[in-house]
Amino acid sequence: MPDTPTCEGSAAELVSASEALSELQKVLESQRFSNLERLRNFLRYVVEETLSGRSDQLKEMVIAMEAFGRDGSYDPRLDATVRVQAGRLRLALKEYYETQGRDDPVIIGIPKGSYAPVFLRRQGRIGPSLPEAGPSIQLPPFLPRKAMILLGFAAAALAATGIGVGVLLYAHRAPALTDKDTIVLADFANTTGDPVFDGALKQALSVGLEQSPFLNILSDQKIAAELLLMGRAPNQTMAPEVARELCQRVGGKVMLSGSIGKLDNLYVIGVTAANCATGDTLDREQVRAESKAHVLKALDEAASRLRAKLGESLTSVQKYDTPLEQATTPSLPALQAYSAAIKARRANDNSSSILLFQRAIELDPNFAMAYSRLGVTYFGVGQPTRARDYSAKAFQLRGRVTEHERLYIESHYYHFATGQLEKAAQVYEQWKQLYPHDSVPSGNLAVIGCNFGNYEAGVAEYGEALRKDPDASYSYTDLAEALLNLNRVAEASAVLEEMQRRKLESVDTLFTGYLRAFLRDDGAEMQRQLAAGAGNPTAQTFLFFMQSDTEAYHGRLAAAREFTQDAVAWAIRAEANEMGAVWQINAALREAEFGNSVLAAQQADAALALSSGKDVRTLAALTFARASQGSRARQMASELEKEFPSDTMLHTYWLPTIEAAIEIDRNNPAGALGQLRPAMPYELGQPPPFQPMLLGPIYPAYLRGQALLIERQGGAAAVEFRKLIDHPGVVMNYPLAALARLGLARSYALQNDSANARASYGEFFALWRDADPGIPVFQQAKAEYLRLK
Numbered sequence: 001m002p003d004t005p006t007c008e009g010s011a012a013e014l015v016s017a018s019e020a021l022s023e024l025q026k027v028l029e030s031q032r033f034s035n036l037e038r039l040r041n042f043l044r045y046v047v048e049e050t051l052s053g054r055s056d057q058l059k060e061m062v063i064a065m066e067a068f069g070r071d072g073s074y075d076p077r078l079d080a081t082v083r084v085q086a087g088r089l090r091l092a093l094k095e096y097y098e099t100q101g102r103d104d105p106v107i108i109g110i111p112k113g114s115y116a117p118v119f120l121r122r123q124g125r126i127g128p129s130l131p132e133a134g135p136s137i138q139l140p141p142f143l144p145r146k147a148m149i150l151l152g153f154a155a156a157a158l159a160a161t162g163i164g165v166g167v168l169l170y171a172h173r174a175p176a177l178t179d180k181d182t183i184v185l186a187d188f189a190n191t192t193g194d195p196v197f198d199g200a201l202k203q204a205l206s207v208g209l210e211q212s213p214f215l216n217i218l219s220d221q222k223i224a225a226e227l228l229l230m231g232r233a234p235n236q237t238m239a240p241e242v243a244r245e246l247c248q249r250v251g252g253k254v255m256l257s258g259s260i261g262k263l264d265n266l267y268v269i270g271v272t273a274a275n276c277a278t279g280d281t282l283d284r285e286q287v288r289a290e291s292k293a294h295v296l297k298a299l300d301e302a303a304s305r306l307r308a309k310l311g312e313s314l315t316s317v318q319k320y321d322t323p324l325e326q327a328t329t330p331s332l333p334a335l336q337a338y339s340a341a342i343k344a345r346r347a348n349d350n351s352s353s354i355l356l357f358q359r360a361i362e363l364d365p366n367f368a369m370a371y372s373r374l375g376v377t378y379f380g381v382g383q384p385t386r387a388r389d390y391s392a393k394a395f396q397l398r399g400r401v402t403e404h405e406r407l408y409i410e411s412h413y414y415h416f417a418t419g420q421l422e423k424a425a426q427v428y429e430q431w432k433q434l435y436p437h438d439s440v441p442s443g444n445l446a447v448i449g450c451n452f453g454n455y456e457a458g459v460a461e462y463g464e465a466l467r468k469d470p471d472a473s474y475s476y477t478d479l480a481e482a483l484l485n486l487n488r489v490a491e492a493s494a495v496l497e498e499m500q501r502r503k504l505e506s507v508d509t510l511f512t513g514y515l516r517a518f519l520r521d522d523g524a525e526m527q528r529q530l531a532a533g534a535g536n537p538t539a540q541t542f543l544f545f546m547q548s549d550t551e552a553y554h555g556r557l558a559a560a561r562e563f564t565q566d567a568v569a570w571a572i573r574a575e576a577n578e579m580g581a582v583w584q585i586n587a588a589l590r591e592a593e594f595g596n597s598v599l600a601a602q603q604a605d606a607a608l609a610l611s612s613g614k615d616v617r618t619l620a621a622l623t624f625a626r627a628s629q630g631s632r633a634r635q636m637a638s639e640l641e642k643e644f645p646s647d648t649m650l651h652t653y654w655l656p657t658i659e660a661a662i663e664i665d666r667n668n669p670a671g672a673l674g675q676l677r678p679a680m681p682y683e684l685g686q687p688p689p690f691q692p693m694l695l696g697p698i699y700p701a702y703l704r705g706q707a708l709l710i711e712r713q714g715g716a717a718a719v720e721f722r723k724l725i726d727h728p729g730v731v732m733n734y735p736l737a738a739l740a741r742l743g744l745a746r747s748y749a750l751q752n753d754s755a756n757a758r759a760s761y762g763e764f765f766a767l768w769r770d771a772d773p774g775i776p777v778f779q780q781a782k783a784e785y786l787r788l789k
Contacts, residue, residue, distance in 0.1 A: 186243035199339035208303030225471035382579030419647030453685035555771025581611035595776025625661035714750030
């Protein structure tokens with residue numbers, strides 16, 4: 001009994017696997033086969049597959065894809081390549097054994113009607129017909145474990161799971177990339193006739209590769225920007241020719257394209273790495289799955305092997321290698337919907353994106369990343385309550401995700417769901433260190449910096465995000481806005497000009513342009529930005545809200561109310577009731593500051609009827625406090641404190657401000673000043689919901705000034721009101737900036753400084769030169785001015 005696997009040549013003569021491999025090597029190195037690369041590949045492939053016990057899978061389509069590098073579009077009914085090459089191979093083998101191999105002890109033959117080789121031990125002189133070996137000779141399967149020892153343990157492991165491994169047959173090897181080299185993913189060619197694979201496999205491959213801290217996969221934002229520059233839709237199909245052109249435009253190194261085909265119940269998946277510049281094939285991974293249920297497992301193995309061949313260390317591949325079925329979803333339809341949702345977001349089609357993410361969740365209720373991305377999308381369209389709910393659900397399910405996805409889910413959960421900005425910043429820093437190519441953590445760290453009032457840090461982080469992804473349009477507008485916060489208008493303009501030079505588009509440019517025009521006191525430009533947003537629901541609701549604040553900033557309260565009504569109506573039309581409620585409660589708070597307490601309370605109730613979200617209730621509590629309804633304010637504040645025990649800005653900014661307003665209404669200035677102490681480090685920041693509006697109202701300083709006026713500490717009060725006046729890029733067009741001049745005038749009057757008091761009153765009256773005469777605070781200011789000595 002031999003101790004190695006054997007191949008049957010006749011009833012009496014056996015050929016061992018080692019002898020068969022030795023004979024294969026002789027044939028491949030022979031003069032007859034030296035210039036026949038395609039036949040060498042063909043022969044090597046069918047012999048190794050047969051010795052691996054997979055001769056029954058040597059079908060025409062499989063051979064075309066794995067031996068000849070065809071993709072999933074290959075159709076054996078229309079293309080006879082394999083049959084033609086099989087005939088050539090039989091003839092070449094016959095000629096070899098008649099010449100150079102005439103004394104070889106073992107003969108390899110390809111029977112007609114089959115692609116599985118047979119192995120014969122030579123019995124004597126070979127006649128002309130012998131190498132073709134009759135079809136009656138059959139090769140029994142080997143013992144899998146022993147055969148795999150000869151051909152590699154990786155193949156054995158995959159065979160045990162029902163997944164076959166293709167053998168690489170290309171002369172080129174994929175070059176080891178550096179962490180600076182960019183990889184572009186094309187869509188998969190799907191010839192199975194099953195549309196479920198459309199989009200799903202590319203998304204799965206993307207998730208598999210994005211686990212790598214080493215590989216630099218081109219971002220969706222960059223793809224969208226480049227497609228627009230190429231005159232194409234940002235969500236169009238990425239065929240290989242489109243992906244290669246895009247790869248060349250961005251200076252990429254490698255393009256990855258994929259294919260899937262089907263033969264009976266067997267699925268053949270291929271992933272090809274090509275040189276972006278030349279189109280040359282650098283490497284090809286091919287795997288087989290015995291059923292649809294095994295496709296993701298097969299693709300997972302291909303992705304892992306490809307990562308190693310592209311230069312990632314084995315340690316890194318093993319450490320960050322969560323199986324795709326855990327990292328994404330075992331449901332191909334859910335993955336397909338998820339992929340389509342991401343494409344829709346790439347095209348700024350948030351409505352379609354939301355529906356598709358919801359569809360993915362319906363198909364797989366445990367799809368963690370679908371919940372998280374849906375939460376982020378809802379936050380972007382002004383529905384933070386829904387954003388919190390979906391982010392929290394993703395956090396609960398984060399046990400079945402990749403490391404990259406875990407960082408995404410946890411950071412956004414702390415940022416948007418619980419409001420724990422310090423924890424969010426810690427996770428963003430981890431993300432930034434582990435995946436240095438990603439721009440998202442830098443951009444979100446910048447947002448947190450601005451939340452805390454650290455605009456210099458925000459500028460630095462936004463700049464880093466732009467360096468990582470120089471075609472992300474929102475990073476330009478975000479950076480420009482942070483520069484405006486610092487009153488660096490010229491630099492902000494330069495950033496917007498660079499964005500325009502790159503032909504990048506974003507609705508945010510309208511908002512940034514509007515605020516820049518406000519800081520320049522350029523009313524005509526503000527009107528141009530308003531006109532440019534006509535017809536776009538997102539642009540219209542934000543711009544009408546901004547214009548309502550501008551009108552109120554100048555005391556034109558009737559006009560402000562009209563713009564607020566329009567902003568709320570546009571938000572409701574876009575099914576963003578929570579956003580509309582924020583616009584409404586902002587107007588209510590404005591009425592309270594202007595002295596219209598009854599109307600303020602009524603509008604607060606109207607806002608709460610639209611939405612009971614955290615941000616709406618927070619500003620409603622402050623509105624009730626400023627409208628002399630302290631008990632309602634305190635009740636709402638108490639509820640918010642219990643419901644959101646860890647929210648950073650709620651506990652350090654808003655709750656102290658609400659309590660201080662209650663104490664001011666009770667004529668207890670000392671109590672108000674005590675309540676405001678925790679807010680001092682953050683008072684120049686942009687707390688939600690004002691951060692998306694690109695401003696910080698500096699409310700704690702304003703109320704501190706009011707409390708100090710009650711205590712008749714004019715000098716200290718002036719310091720507080722000056723904070724609003726000296727930071728125009730932070731407070732922007734928020735009406736408190738105008739009222740701060742009135743507060744400053746009152747501070748000077750308390751110090752018997754009539755000259756400066758008159759000057760400050762004069763500044764306030766200049767801003768309110770067209771103000772509606774019946775506003776209580778305006779009437780009071782005019783009366784005070786007349787009493788000045």
